[in-house]
Amino acid sequence: xxxxxDIDDKTLVLRFQRENDNAAFEELVQRYxxxxxxxxxxxxxxxxxxxxVVQDAFMRAYKALAKFRGDSSFxxxxxxxxxxLSRNRIxxxxxxxxxxxxxxxxxxxxxxxxxxxxxxLDLPDxxxxxxxxxxxxxxxxxxxxxxxxxxxxxxxxxxxxxxxxLGHEEIAKLLNCKIGTVKSRIARAREELRKVLxxxxxxx
Amino acid sequence: xxxxxSTTSKSFSCPDSETLSEFVDNPSSTEIAEHIKMCSVCRxxxxxxxxxxxxxxxxxxxxxxxxxxxxIKTTRNNHGVAPQRFRHFPWIRFAAAIVATAMITAYxxxxxxxxxxxxxxxxxxxxxxxxxxxxxxxEQTAIGTRNTPSINTGPMQNVSTESAxxxxxxxxxxxxPASQVTHIWSMEKIPGAQKYLDSLVKGEKLTWKHSxxxxxxxxxxxxxxxxQLIDNLYHSGWSLLSxxxxxxxxxxxxxxxxxxxxxxxKLIQQ
Numbered sequence: 079x080x081x082x083x084d085i086d087d088k089t090l091v092l093r094f095q096r097e098n099d100n101a102a103f104e105e106l107v108q109r110y111x112x113x114x115x116x117x118x119x120x121x122x123x124x125x126x127x128x129x130x131v132v133q134d135a136f137m138r139a140y141k142a143l144a145k146f147r148g149d150s151s152f153x154x155x156x157x158x159x160x161x162x163l164s165r166n167r168i169x170x171x172x173x174x175x176x177x178x179x180x181x182x183x184x185x186x187x188x189x190x191x192x193x194x195x196x197x198x199l200d201l202p203d204x205x206x207x208x209x210x211x212x213x214x215x216x217x218x219x220x221x222x223x224x225x226x227x228x229x230x231x232x233x234x235x236x237x238x239x240x241x242x243x244l245g246h247e248e249i250a251k252l253l254n255c256k257i258g259t260v261k262s263r264i265a266r267a268r269e270e271l272r273k274v275l276x277x278x279x280x281x282x
Numbered sequence: 283x284x285x286x287x288s289t290t291s292k293s294f295s296c297p298d299s300e301t302l303s304e305f306v307d308n309p310s311s312t313e314i315a316e317h318i319k320m321c322s323v324c325r326x327x328x329x330x331x332x333x334x335x336x337x338x339x340x341x342x343x344x345x346x347x348x349x350x351x352x353x354i355k356t357t358r359n360n361h362g363v364a365p366q367r368f369r370h371f372p373w374i375r376f377a378a379a380i381v382a383t384a385m386i387t388a389y390x391x392x393x394x395x396x397x398x399x400x401x402x403x404x405x406x407x408x409x410x411x412x413x414x415x416x417x418x419x420x421e422q423t424a425i426g427t428r429n430t431p432s433i434n435t436g437p438m439q440n441v442s443t444e445s446a447x448x449x450x451x452x453x454x455x456x457x458x459p460a461s462q463v464t465h466i467w468s469m470e471k472i473p474g475a476q477k478y479l480d481s482l483v484k485g486e487k488l489t490w491k492h493s494x495x496x497x498x499x500x501x502x503x504x505x506x507x508x509x510q511l512i513d514n515l516y517h518s519g520w521s522l523l524s525x526x527x528x529x530x531x532x533x534x535x536x537x538x539x540x541x542x543x544x545x546x547x548k549l550i551q552q
Binding site for chain 1: 304306330337338345357461489541542
């Protein structure tokens with residue numbers, strides 16, 4: 079009686095393929111759906127779309143896992159599916175005219191905030207009173223807004239950096255670019271967010 | 283004076299934003315570490331980058347019911363997708379249909395010959411408090427009231443093969459345990475309970491975790507073994523706080539298929 083949480087991905091895949099063990103697939107869903115969501119959210123920047131894409135990705139994985147040969151790890155495979163479906167969704171949204179797309183050549187900043195270089199963000203801890211909670215909610219809302227202002231390539235990079243287990247190398251593979259490019263995009267996104275949010279914090 | 287100046291103003295040799303950003307992801311450079319100790323500007327930048335990452339983590343949290351939704355569309359989907367391999371082996375589906383027919387026949391045969399006590403148990407199960415609960419956690423979907431598309435089969439409604447399904451006719455239900463079940467048990471003494479459970483699960487060393495007064499462990503066992511284990515724990519004086527199936531002494535209303543179940547236990551002291 080081995081504990082399923084201790085079983086590695088490869089064995090879980092084999093159990094699903096050989097024994098039709100749905101519990102094995104369920105464990106894989108438990109392990110990677112959250113991170114898959116964060117990847118999709120990183121690309122789409124929309125909660126509903128990201129959720130739909132992840133559900134779709136795991137449905138496809140469920141149907142195709144029997145043919146999965148294990149050339150790559152399961153998580154690389156599912157992340158790749160999520161990436162592709164997310165990009166398809168972007169194309170679809172463009173066709174439908176949903177969302178706002180920015181030129182990759184657009185300047186990072188949309189406003190000219192001066193004098194915010196020295197600011198830091200003071201995140202309240204979990205023991206908050208209602209007023210502080212409201213501030214945190216506002217801050218999250220502002221962060222979401224600021225993220226939307228970022229060009230897609232920077233936003234995607236910084237959101238992928240947030241996915242547990244994804245280092246610069248893995249992100250570079252997913253985005254088909256060099257590691258240096260990933261680092262540069264993350265840095266620019268952070269710097270831009272620091273300026274925008276820092277200014278907002280100062281004003282509030 | 284010189285030291286004070288260095289902590290409040292930007293040094294001309296400050297690393298660029300990309301270097302500082304990389305330091306946030308991989309704080310291995312002692313050179314940068316030394317610098318940000320001395321330079322308040324760079325230190326604040328690094329702190330801000332870290333805090334931004336925390337904020338982003340906050341806004342990109344997946345929905346709590348995401349796992350559940352995926353499982354409903356995959357492993358717990360009654361009428362949806364089937365694994366690809368079954369499409370290549372239609373005889374497996376045919377065999378499965380025969381087995382299902384046999385099980386349903388057996389069920390109705392048993393129902394017709396059930397004693398009044400058995401009928402009472404089944405009726406009680408149908409009005410179990412499990413129906414009043416709902417949770418986003420996927421392993422807690424052993425609730426027998428998930429809304430799934432049903433096929434109108436005349437007198438037999440809501441027959442489902444999903445993990446947490448029930449077979450219902452009038453007020454009688456039978457439960458198919460979920461592939462993952464989490465139960466919270468309370469007892470007088472946790473250390474004794476741990477030893478007792480270790481003794482019940484022979485041949486395997488359970489991994490225990492202790493956090494905030496709650497002791498947790500998990501194991502995988504067949505549905506019949508799980509029912510027996512739950513009965514044993516119940517008869518040893520433990521109180522089951524979770525309403526999710528399988529419940530103690532509920533073998534009459536449980537459908538056993540021999541499948542493996544991941545059973546998570548959380549023990550709290552009374």
